[in-house]
Amino acid sequence: MYSKSSKGLRFLAGLLALALVLTFALPMTAFAEEAQENKILSINAHVGDYSESSKNGFGANISFATKTDGPGKLQVKKGDVVVFEESLANGNKGGDPYFDRKDHSKIAHSTNDYVYTYQFELKDLEADTLYTYTVEALGQTQKGQFKTAIGKNQAGHVRFAYLGDPQVHNSKHGEATGAIFNLISEISAKNSLDFIYIAGDHTDKGYEVQSKVDTPKDANDKKASGLPFGHEWEDFFNNKGQYPNATQKALLNHLLLSTQGNHDTTDFNGRINVPDPIYNNEKDTDFVKGVYSYVAGPMKFIILNNASYETQDLANNANFQKMMAYLKQEVKSAKEEGLWTVVGFHKPLYTGASHISDDDVAAYRKAMNKVFTDLDIDLVLNGHDHVYSRGFINAQGEKATQANTAAEGNVFYHVKNAPFHMVSEHAGGLKWYEAVDYTKDITKGDPLTPDYKFLDKNGAKEVPPSSEKKDTTVVIVDMTADRAEFTTYKLHYDQKTSKVDKEAYIYDRFTVLRRQAPQRVAGSTRLETALANAQAYQKADTVLIARSDDFADALSASVYAKLLKAPILLSKTDFLYDGIKTEIARLGAKKAILVGGDKALSMACEKELKDIKGLEVSRIDGTDRYDTSVKLAGLIAKANKTVDGVYVATGTNFADALAVSPLAAGQARPILLTRPDALPQSVKDGIKSLGVKNVTILGGKKAVSEAVAAALPGASRLEGETRYETSAMIAEKMVEAKLAYLATGEEFADALVAGPVAAEKQAPILLVQPKKLPDAVASYLKKSKIKEVIVLGGDAAVDDAVASGADNLIK
Structure with missing residues (x-):
């Protein structure tokens, strides 16, 4: 009933x-x-x-x-x-x-x-x-x-x-x-x-x-x-x-x-x-x-x-x-x-x-x-x-x-x-x-x-x-x-x-x-962007500090920073940026290394660091940016016990050294800087003392001349028609990369300190135009194994459309 x-x-x-x-x-x-x-x-x-x-x-x-x-x-x-x-x-x-x-x-x-x-x-x-x-x-x-639906996670609509x-x-x-x-x-x-x-x-x-x-x-x-x-x-x-x-x-x-x-x-x-x-x-x-x-x-x-x-x-x-x-x-x-x-x-x-x-x-x-x-x-x-x-x-x-x-x-x-x-x-x-x-x-x-x-x-x-x-x-x-x-x-x-x-x-x-928008690593200034980049480290025994208004020292230091598992922080020349002290405390760092002479980072910066209780402070510097890159190469050789090759890039422009920094850091190969038309004696002597027989020149003849190439032992050249194409060619060397960083090719600030972090993640840095994804970079992304991109800097450096365009190519 x-x-x-x-x-x-x-x-x-x-x-x-x-x-x-x-x-x-x-x-x-x-x-x-x-x-x-x-x-x-x-x-x-x-x-x-x-x-x-x-x-x-x-x-x-x-x-x-x-x-x-x-x-x-x-x-x-x-x-x-x-x-x-x-x-x-x-x-x-x-x-x-x-x-x-x-x-x-x-x-x-x-x-x-x-x-x-x-x-x-x-x-x-x-x-x-x-x-x-x-x-x-x-x-x-x-x-x-x-009709019953397709099964769980079965392909289809x-x-x-x-x-x-x-x-x-x-x-x-x-x-x-x-x-x-x-x-x-x-x-x-x-x-x-x-x-x-x-x-x-x-x-x-x-x-x-x-x-x-x-x-x-x-x-x-x-x-x-x-x-x-x-x-x-x-x-x-x-x-x-x-x-x-x-x-x-x-x-x-x-x-x-x-x-x-x-x-x-x-x-x-x-x-x-x-x-x-x-x-x-x-x-x-x-x-x-x-x-x-x-x-x-x-x-x-x-x-x-x-x-x-x-x-x-x-x-x-x-x-x-x-x-x-x-x-x-x-x-x-x-x-x-x-x-x-x-x-x-x-x-x-x-x-x-x-x-x-x-x-x-x-x-x-x-x-x-x-x-x-x-x-x-x-x-x-x-x-x-x-x-x-x-x-x-x-x-x-x-x-x-x-x-x-x-x-x-x-x-x-x-x-x-x-x-x-x-x-x-x-x-x-x-x-x-x-x-x-x-x-x-x-x-x-x-x-x-x-x-x-x-x-x-x-x-x-x-x-x-x-x-x-x-x-x-x-x-x-x-x-x-x-x-x-x-x-x-x-x-x-x-x-x-x-x-x-x-x-x-x-x-x-x-x-x-279903997927999220590309992640950005950015701050309101280049100094804050460097601090944002350092968030990739939960702890660090050592921090490296470089000047914020020039690229040479920070890029040369990227390989050494990777070996030390240390972030690179940026400071003004005349005084220590306040955020650095806070970051040192967060990381629990016991050592701080200044990269560059006192014209790059003043003695006032050094004193402020020495005033931090329990912090050991040292400096790596040469007579100029070229000599500083040689000093860093020597430290890399000492820490790694051997150096099987070096990269040589112009010291008058950032693009090539920036693009190669993750690859070089992953290989523990120093980045040496040179004048476009003449190899500095300090660099020549440094290569000799390292006993290096494998030198890779980055960029075309305008960046590193044939005269410089002739003075380098066993030199080969890695070059594209543009800095963007060169960055894509460098990325191709990182054959197992699943992640790539995007950075503007017109300014160095946002990506300046990213090399060590990118190297840890086995990720290349690709240079792009602020409002356009270069054809060479797009072509690389289409054929690569990249599954995720991270943008370095704000939308003024890399527009959302560029980031989305890159993301669309890999999904």
């Missing part, structure tokens, strides 16, 4: 990766209650169990509802083989209306005093497999089919339609919703969708379905229809208007994924059956059910329920905290498996219209935003606020968007610890919310910035605003392992003519990349 209970349906444990494609439409045009007595009112297939305990991790929940009780039957086939078949005779199956089968399926039959619900919940379905099914009830037979708030209250709302679902069917016919995601509020007063009639509360209540409350569900599934029954047709052709809205009940009044792994076996938790997740290809979609909690004390709400623990568990496993993390729930933490200042939304924002940012969730897809909005938002409630400026259109990087938040307006409620001035409403601890500045796009702030355009919306999301492409369609449904009077158009299109 069936159970008459106002609590509605029972839910299953599990998660699902499932894409449903149903092909047969349900002919249902009768809306009057008396014409529904012997009809199947609605059919839908929701995602079901997805769990590691399930044999294949896939499941489906197939549900249908009737006005009159009677036998119901479901048969499911894979090809010609029946994989599931069960009948319910007036809700009676051995006296138990809800029972488990040995093949892990579950069947239920219940009523909420308005409809009778038949639920068939299937597990252990195979991935990427077509199933057909037949529903029989009240003398009717309906057929459909669904997952495409879905994302809807906010159908919120159907009357037939006109239902007609507008039908227009959106008709559009979904048209889009899917061209490139099939795997499922439809509804972010809550399927109907307007679904929670009052027990009441018999929608009656006026007072003389001014214009919302009351005089119809049975169940009519909202009939208007939702079986709409009239230009596209009759379009919603039911679409749901017969697509898998459904739903979250509860504040206008919904957790059991959706017997119409939709969602999984419920964390509250399924507990009493008195109906108001917080419907928390589940499932996996499809490259993503895990985690559904939360924030529509029904008392928000006064969420920190001590056991059910809310249990949901957040479930979220953390699911995100952790998704990250470990390399999956996108997509979170869906009804009330948005961030939006572009009036709900932003609601007390309950503020409470959720305070309780959930830091969790979301700490977990580094990728996408957050909501409903509730009838406006279109999107943006990357950090823990402080600030905009954190990073655009890929080298790409065409709106292409954004994943921003670490700043999830992408989106609200998809609505899909039929025919009401549009407006922006408000909420500045005075921001309370202590609320991570929110004024005037919606956290958003990249806000329909309520456009001209004209969405409340004037009065369009309805659907977002199509296409996800692969490395990108999520969003295409937003809008249309206008005229309530008077019951027709779409403005054809669907693309309102917004953008892409979210």
Whole structure:
């Protein structure tokens, strides 16, 4: 026998990766209650169990509802083989209306005093497999089919339609919703969708379905229809208007994924059956059910329920905290498996219209935003606020968007610890919310910035605003392992003519990349950039200090710094830069070596260092920059016990020595400087004393002349037509490099001290133009093994477009 209970349906444990494609439409045009007595009112297939305990991790929940009780039957086939078949005779199956089968399926039959619900919940379905099914009830037979999604991390696409708030209250709302679902069917016919995601509020007063009639509360209540409350569900599934029954047709052709809205009940009044792994076996938790997740290809979609909690004390709400623990568990496993993390729930933490200042939304924002940012969730897809909005938002409630400026259109990087938040307006409620001035409403601890500045796009702030355009919306999301492409369609449904009077158009299109934007190592000055570079060292026994206004000493010192595992810091000539003392303390350094004579770094600098208690101070200097490079070569030979070669570069320009510094440091080969037209005697004597037979000249004849080359033993030359090409040729010598640094080729400051760090990471330094990626560098990146680039300096040195362009070539 069936159970008459106002609590509605029972839910299953599990998660699902499932894409449903149903092909047969349900002919249902009768809306009057008396014409529904012997009809199947609605059919839908929701995602079901997805769990590691399930044999294949896939499941489906197939549900249908009737006005009159009677036998119901479901048969499911894979090809010609029946994989599931069960009948319910007036809700009676051995006296138990809800029972488990040995093949892990579950069947239920219940009523909420308005409809009778038949639920068939299937597990252990195979991935990427077509199933057909037949529903029989009240003398009717309906057929459909669904195809499970690609398996976890299987190569390919997952495409879905994302809807906010159908919120159907009357037939006109239902007609507008039908227009959106008709559009979904048209889009899917061209490139099939795997499922439809509804972010809550399927109907307007679904929670009052027990009441018999929608009656006026007072003389001014214009919302009351005089119809049975169940009519909202009939208007939702079986709409009239230009596209009759379009919603039911679409749901017969697509898998459904739903979250509860504040206008919904957790059991959706017997119409939709969602999984419920964390509250399924507990009493008195109906108001917080419907928390589940499932996996499809490259993503895990985690559904939360924030529509029904008392928000006064969420920190001590056991059910809310249990949901957040479930979220953390699911995100952790998704990250470990390399999956996108997509979170869906009804009330948005961030939006572009009036709900932003609601007390309950503020409470959720305070309780959930830091969790979301700490977990580094990728996408957050909501409903509730009838406006279109999107943006990357950090823990402080600030905009954190990073655009890929080298790409065409709106292409954004994943921003670490700043999830992408989106609200998809609505899909039929025919009401549009407006922006408000909420500045005075921001309370202590609320991570929110004024005037919606956290958003990249806000329909309520456009001209004209969405409340004037009065369009309805659907977002199509296409996800692969490395990108999520969003295409937003809008249309206008005229309530008077019951027709779409403005054809669907693309309102917004953008892409979210899985990868982060290239990292930058930069400070406000070259001195601060050197300190930023030193952050690569957690500890260091020694620091080297060079002048900031010339390149020669620092570049010559890069190989020695690598051997000592010491950062190079920069200082003014006349006084010691204050940040150096702080950095010495952070590193716990016991030694400081000044590179260059007192004209490079004054005795005042040396004295300030000697005043630091416990710090041993020394200096490496020669009669000039060329002699200093020789002195450093001698120390390298002593520390490394041998030198099998040296690099010779001009001492009048930085580019070649800068580009070779990581390669030379990795090989422990000194960088010696020379005059372009004459080899200094100190350098000649140094090479002789080192016993070097292998000399590599960097740059062309203008940098190092043939006369100098003739004076060098066993010399070969490494040169390109430009400094950029030379840097690419040097990079090719680092054949196993997976990382590359980008630095401007017009100034030395930003990359001056990067050589030792780059050498530690076996990464070349590539020289680029501030506003252009040189062809030689681009060609190298395309054919190299480089998987990541780091930019040295700010965007004035290397423009974002250059950084993005380089990043695009290696992904």
